[in-house]
Amino acid sequence: MPLEAKLETELGAPKLSVAQQSGSFAGTRAFRPLTPRRLLLICLMLLAVLFVAVVIALRMGTYPISIREIVLTLFDGAIGRRAEIPSDYWLVVFGLRLPRIALGILVGAALSTAGAGYQALLRNPLADPYVLGVSSGAAVGAIISLIVVPRLPGAIQIAAFMGAVATISVVYFLGRRGGQLDSATLLLAGIVTASFLSAVIMFLMTTLSGRDLRGMSFWLMGDLATPPSVNMGWLYFLLAIGVGTIFGAAADLNLILTGEQEARHLGVNVKRVKLVVYVAASVLTGLAVSVSGAIGFLGLLVPHVMRMMFGTDYRVLIPASAIGGAILIVLADTLARTVVAPTELPVGAMTAIAGAPLFIYLMRRRVR
């Protein structure tokens, strides 16, 4: 192999020659700014993948049902021809498997979007509701509401949100050093807060073991086996508001990621944007934790994978993370249900087993 070709294969693309660098073809390469069309295409593509994941998830389980039958059942169900569907198909698809998938989509979208939001606010690529202890805080809030007002509908979501807000505030202030947010200190503060709150959860679960508070592993690891006590429509409504709010601030978050000072000089109302996104990300975390416990690593993993695929622009990243999180959790939960069937793993264990090593790989590859 000639030396030049060899260098090219080893060092990647050839460097620009001096003549090229001096601008002889300046202007021929266009900018490629994000267009609404491209954003829509990406979302549609991801939604198609999500649909495939949902069909796979519907297919897996003890009751055998073919992919053809699933698609037909979904189609008939969607256009309201319930009479056409055999009753056990209806029960398996719409009664058993789809509600759990819908719950998964809700939780995956909420946690991934919250993770992407926290990463921009804290200017920390490792920020994630679980790592920062926010999920554990939301879990403590949820458990307390189950103890104090067990039958009040919606109380658990509000309490989980309050737990999330309280935790992120504490972690934020613990993570400062000399008035500046310090990346490593912040993560340590989050990890320590998370273990402290996990201990609180264990304490509460052990001392109050007689009550109906769901299991310890539900709150610490998270799973999708328990249907929520609240109407799913309301939960999706909250999800839409949370994701929509962060999406609306996406252009501002892009600039905040480049630097808060610079964002301010470019006309971003940094304080307001940060407050709004903090609240929205905490709503999303509280929402997810209140129905599925503390599922980890989604908020870390999904935004990173989406960045690798579509770049760092938050206008793409937020919707892509929401859909990507849904895809990932639907697949993870399908695995959790099937690998050791008839027993089930908590889905949080699956996301941690898959998430931690892949994350390490991604981080190492990202370092140039």
Added chain:
Amino acid sequence: MSAVAGSSGLASAAATEPRLKVEQASFAYAATDKSAPTFTLGPVSFEARQHELIAILGPNASGKSTLLGLLAGMHAPLAGRIALDGTEVSKLDARARAQRIALVQQESELLFPLRVWEYVLQGRYPYGRRLRFESEEDCLMAGNALAQVGADALRDRWMDQLSGGEKQRVILARALAQQPLLLLLDEPTQHLDIGGKVELLRRLRKLTTERRYTVLVVTHELDLAAEFSDRIVLLHKGKCLRAGTPAEVYDRAVLEEVFETPLEVEMRASGRPHVTLRGNDYG
């Protein structure tokens, strides 16, 4: 491109109203609202016109960056007035301010890799609509800004793979994409070698002369400031000691006192002063 128009406009611009008027502006920092101020600046007064390059000089902690913050409208002056085309800068709303004033600071570390063109497009934010999908005009302006700093060929490179000088040019391009009237630079030469410093200042000088900008540069470079600027504002311990042409400001006794170093100032044939260290004071 517009060199001809620029040079003919130069004479008329000098006769027009000053674009930036700083009148007795002062500011104070305090640890808390009630404690005595730990640092006070001012009062400072000077003016700047279109096509003028002003250097703000002074040793560390002399108030240069504070003054720049006031000019950028980040804080309102405690007393006095800073007006851009007759409007007080601290009273402009954030968007209007970003369309008129661009500030180039030491850039923050980028968290995620960004292409040069993405970075420069950020300068179009103050002109954006909801969600800020960039228009063709935005791309044109950003491309223009890159061309103005001679960084067209860098367009597709990653920000973290640029050399110091290249990066400085791209940051400048983002500021130019804001189409500012007033361009403020906070120690832009800090991390550049001497070649890079001269190149940057030469470029700023050229932009100031040919385009419609008024440029203010905070710098430590006495010699380069004398060489390239129209006027100099000399700060010392929060006080504005002098403001005027390099020849007026560069007084040996004053500079020696301010920088606490024995210096020699000689006037060149060009009318610009030249500063050297006085050599015989070593050992």
